[in-house]
Amino acid sequence: MTLTAKDFKSDQEVRWCPGCGDYAILAAVQGFLPELGVPRERIVFVSGIGCSSRFPYYLNTYGFHSIHGRAPAIATGLAASRPDLSVWVITGDGDGLSIGGNHLIHALRRNVNLNILLFNNRIYGLTKGQYSPTSEIGKITKSTPIGSIDRPLNPISLALGAEATFVARTIDSDRRHLQSVLRRAAAHRGTSFVEIYQNCPIFNDGAFDELKRNDLFRHVEPTDDLAEAFALSRMDDPTPIGVFRDVDRPSYDELMAEQLGRAVQIHGEGDLAALLT
Ligand code: SF4
Ligand code: MG
Numbered sequence: 189m190t191l192t193a194k195d196f197k198s199d200q201e202v203r204w205c206p207g208c209g210d211y212a213i214l215a216a217v218q219g220f221l222p223e224l225g226v227p228r229e230r231i232v233f234v235s236g237i238g239c240s241s242r243f244p245y246y247l248n249t250y251g252f253h254s255i256h257g258r259a260p261a262i263a264t265g266l267a268a269s270r271p272d273l274s275v276w277v278i279t280g281d282g283d284g285l286s287i288g289g290n291h292l293i294h295a296l297r298r299n300v301n302l303n304i305l306l307f308n309n310r311i312y313g314l315t316k317g318q319y320s321p322t323s324e325i326g327k328i329t330k331s332t333p334i335g336s337i338d339r340p341l342n343p344i345s346l347a348l349g350a351e352a353t354f355v356a357r358t359i360d361s362d363r364r365h366l367q368s369v370l371r372r373a374a375a376h377r378g379t380s381f382v383e384i385y386q387n388c389p390i391f392n393d394g395a396f397d398e399l400k401r402n403d404l405f406r407h408v409e410p411t412d413d414l415a416e417a418f419a420l421s422r423m424d425d426p427t428p429i430g431v432f433r434d435v436d437r438p439s440y441d442e443l444m445a446e447q448l449g450r451a452v453q454i455h456g457e458g459d460l461a462a463l464l465t
Contacts, residue, residue: 191222200245209360209386210239213307214246216366221249224274224374231274234263236283239314240307240386243278257288260295260304264440267301271441274374277304282312285321285341296350299378301439303370306343306381307360309388310395317391329391344421344432347381348414354380355417356431360387361400365429372431378439399427410434 196218204210221231231249235241237256244251254262259277267275277295284292284306295302311329312318318331322343326335347355354376358369366384373380385396399405408430411417417432438446 191228193218193222195228196221196248198246198248202246203242204239205390207387207389208239209309209388210243210307212360212363213305213366213384213386214243216363217243217305217370218247219363220367220370220374221247223371226274230272231276232263232266233276233278234259234266235278236280236288237314238280238283238312239309239388240278240280241283257283257286257291259283260288260291260300260302263302264295264298264300268441268444271301271439271445275302277302279304279306280313281306281308281310281320281322281343282314285343285346289321293346293350296347296352296379296381298440299353299437301377301379301441303373303380304382306383307386308343308383309386309392310340311388311392313388313391342421343381343383344428345418347383348418348421348433351414352381352433353378353435353437354431355421355433356381357383357385357429359385359396359400359429361396369431372434376434378437405429408432 228249233244233247233249233251235244235253236259241253244253252262259279263275263277308322310320310322312320317329319327319329319336321341323336324340328335344355344357354373356369358366369382373382387396404426406426406428408420408428410431410433412435420428420432
């Protein structure tokens with residue numbers, strides 16, 4: 189059966205604020221999923237906590253709205269034990285880079301076979317507008333009434349620092365670009381990390397408007413040179429967008445399978461087969 193975007197819509201009422209960038213990302217993902225050619229029962233979306241983490245409710249696939257910051261850990265267990273699944277992690281700048289920062293970097297360095305989509309709106313939306321790990325210095329919010337003094341994290345630099353094998357950035361308002369990045373992320377085996385600039389019209393409206401207005405984007409293509417990719421990630425005038433890195437390395441499940449095979453060679457089958465079934 190050929191699936192369409194409609195097949196990936198669930199019966200749940202979508203409950204983001206009017207105008208939220210999450211709607212555009214959801215539509216882009218639903219429009220892209222049929223291309224995967226994977227049956228719905230083999231697709232899993234795992235999220236943490238935050239506005240973006242409502243995502244799995246709205247997709248007619250398997251899904252798991254899990255615990256704060258822990259989506260990469262849960263998805264790691266799934267992807268390592270079920271390499272036949274297409275596993276997606278949905279997180280945000282708060283969920284993925286604050287409470288879940290640790291889980292994120294370890295999934296990246298292990299090259300678990302996941303697609304991680306980090307919606308970056310540079311604010312905590314669900315808890316009503318506190319500064320996040322990607323908010324700019326001087327940001328005035330309810331929790332920083334005279335301006336944030338924290339240096340923001342750059343998610344692309346962080347992912348490259350963990351030597352993630354696929355690292356990209358796209359934006360909610362450019363559906364064609366977003367879908368082209370999703371396509372490349374899905375085709376990559378191992379961890380694909382995609383930062384998506386996402387407008388939060390309620391608590392951080394227009395965070396990316398200047399980029400769009402002036403077309404302040406430099407379109408990048410992957411380089412095998414990690415230092416070069418890192419240098420690109422540090423630029424902001426114009427802001428680089430596209431795929432920074434796309435390299436082949438064995439994924440975590442492949443390494444695990446190889447090691448289990450070696451363990452059987454060394455120690456014999458023993459109870460291993462029973463344990464794995
Ligand atoms: Fe979207 Fe912001 Fe509303 Fe959350 S608070 S649903 S990010 S507009
Ligand atoms: Mg956020």
